[in-house]
Amino acid sequence: MPIFAANWKMYKTFSETSKFIDEFKANFKSFNKSKVEAVICPPFTSLSKAAEKLAGTEFSLGAQNMNAEKEGAFTGEISPAMLLEFGVKYVIIGHSERRAYYNETDASVNKKLKFAMANNLLPILCVGETIGEREAGKTESKIQNQIKEDFGGISEQDAEKIVIAYEPIWAIGTGKNATSKDAVDVVNFIRKTISEIYSKPLSEKIRVQYGGSVKPENIVEYMKDETIDGALIGGASLEAAKFIKICESVL
Numbered sequence: 001m002p003i004f005a006a007n008w009k010m011y012k013t014f015s016e017t018s019k020f021i022d023e024f025k026a027n028f029k030s031f032n033k034s035k036v037e038a039v040i041c042p043p044f045t046s047l048s049k050a051a052e053k054l055a056g057t058e059f060s061l062g063a064q065n066m067n068a069e070k071e072g073a074f075t076g077e078i079s080p081a082m083l084l085e086f087g088v089k090y091v092i093i094g095h096s097e098r099r100a101y102y103n104e105t106d107a108s109v110n111k112k113l114k115f116a117m118a119n120n121l122l123p124i125l126c127v128g129e130t131i132g133e134r135e136a137g138k139t140e141s142k143i144q145n146q147i148k149e150d151f152g153g154i155s156e157q158d159a160e161k162i163v164i165a166y167e168p169i170w171a172i173g174t175g176k177n178a179t180s181k182d183a184v185d186v187v188n189f190i191r192k193t194i195s196e197i198y199s200k201p202l203s204e205k206i207r208v209q210y211g212g213s214v215k216p217e218n219i220v221e222y223m224k225d226e227t228i229d230g231a232l233i234g235g236a237s238l239e240a241a242k243f244i245k246i247c248e249s250v251l
């Protein structure tokens with residue numbers, strides 16, 4: 001089933017979150033949970049408000065990051081147990097902004113994936129190449145390395161629970177979305193890599209999203225190909241009407 005996740009990044013205060021979710025619920029009347037999954041990933045400070053407003057709805061709550069330790073002296077960090085109390089279901093792991101600005105590596109991403117699953121949180125794992133890597137013909141080797149290292153030591157049973165978001169870094173927040181052909185090619189390559197590590201059935205079953213300047217105007221192109229199972233959306237998910245339109249592309 002396609003999954004659309006709103007990654008709000010460092011946008012929206014507690015009160016702005018409240019307003020967004022009221023508008024989202026009031027206007028998303030056509031939602032059909034047997035056809036699509038919609039996840040909202042607000043900043044940590046908005047999780048309690050989002051949890052309260054989403055309670056009893058068909059929409060899921062996600063977080064944008066988590067620490068890979070249970071608890072301890074880690075100033076500024078958030079543990080899985082803290083997320084679970086708000087009913088958080090998904091957690092974005094290894095977003096390129098975290099890899100670029102907060103020194104996250106494939107080793108730390110791997111640790112987080114394992115700890116998320118040990119705590120029954122479903123990871124949305126982000127992978128993708130820079131523009132330099134794409135131009136140098138290194139897209140596939142970059143993605144293959146990320147997938148191999150990020151999934152290292154994870155059982156097939158656990159791997160099945162991971163949603164992969166293919167997010168070319170050059171397409172994030174730039175307005176320059178990948179063509180649907182480029183996205184389909186890389187998503188198919190991700191499936192091939194998963195089939196080499198695990199099995200063909202898992203490579204067909206695992207959900208792989210596209211992310212990078214997704215908007216209501218371009219989502220239909222991506223969703224035409226069955227290999228793409230939804231999207232991770234930044235900028236366009238900050239407006240309820242746009243996020244609804246994106247989710248409605250498969251209804």
Ligand code: PGA
Pocket residue numbers: 007167171172173174175211212213214232233234235236
């Ligand atoms: P964007 O961000 O939709 O604003 O390009 C996507 C993301 O970073 O997940």
